[in-house]
Amino acid sequence: MITNPLRGAAALCLALTPLILPSPTAAATASATAAVVPVPEVLPLEDAVGQLPVAEEDRTGYTRDSFKHWNTGLDASDGCNTRNEVLLAEAVQEPAVAAGCKLTGGTWVSYYDGVEVSEAGKLDIDHMVPLAEAWDSGASTWTPARREAYANDQGAAASLVAVTARTNRSKADQDPATWMPPLPEAHCRYIGEWTATKLRWSLAVDQTEGEALKVYAEACETTVVHYNPAP
Numbered sequence: 486m487i488t489n490p491l492r493g494a495a496a497l498c499l500a501l502t503p504l505i506l507p508s509p510t511a512a513a514t515a516s517a518t519a520a521v522v523p524v525p526e527v528l529p530l531e532d533a534v535g536q537l538p539v540a541e542e543d544r545t546g547y548t549r550d551s552f553k554h555w556n557t558g559l560d561a562s563d564g565c566n567t568r569n570e571v572l573l574a575e576a577v578q579e580p581a582v583a584a585g586c587k588l589t590g591g592t593w594v595s596y597y598d599g600v601e602v603s604e605a606g607k608l609d610i611d612h613m614v615p616l617a618e619a620w621d622s623g624a625s626t627w628t629p630a631r632r633e634a635y636a637n638d639q640g641a642a643a644s645l646v647a648v649t650a651r652t653n654r655s656k657a658d659q660d661p662a663t664w665m666p667p668l669p670e671a672h673c674r675y676i677g678e679w680t681a682t683k684l685r686w687s688l689a690v691d692q693t694e695g696e697a698l699k700v701y702a703e704a705c706e707t708t709v710v711h712y713n714p715a716p
Contacts, residue, residue: 542621609653643678673705
């Protein structure tokens with residue numbers, strides 16, 4: 486994703502260097518832990534766009550049911566599916582949560598159009614790169630389990646975003662060559678998050694899409710893309 490903070494990311498902490506060196510066992514444990522923590526790729530948008538492979542798209546065999554969603558989310562014990570977990574994570578004012586993860590109240594801001602929403606039912610959870618576009622760009626070769634992981638990806642804040650139903654349905658399965666958020670101020674963020682999602686999941690772009698991304702990248706020269714490859 487771009488330079489905005491990740492949802493739910495812990496604040497960075499500063500610590501003084503200890504005067505006593507850690508024991509070999511503690512050092513080994515710390516080293517092992519560090520080895521499994523993914524280090525995000527950080528690239529200027531123009532460079533990130535340049536890393537996207539170009540290939541023809543093919544929608545043969547696509548059905549929305551090929552991507553199982555919404556599943557039980559990150560915490561299967563909380564009673565909330567992926568959709569509601571994203572709503573809870575992105576709320577600027579938290580809603581009340583009743584039995585069955587029923588959400589009432591709360592406030593969200595749809596960054597595609599800058600609209601403030603105070604009713605969860607009026608929001609859609611948009612797949613940054615739509616399911617059909619993902620299929621066209623490489624997901625058709627994935628296993629059902631990987632497609633489910635993609636459709637419910639909360640490992641990157643850019644992958645799923647709460648937006649007004651109107652903008653999500655206007656976007657449908659279009660890429661940035663034919664659709665952009667109606668709010669001009671959102672364009673650089675959107676292009677950065679689109680690019681980050683494609684890189685995260687090793688998805689290709691077609692020729693027209695790639696050319697559009699390059700044009701936007703030239704205009705968004707200060708945008709930086711952060712992404713981790715999907716597991």
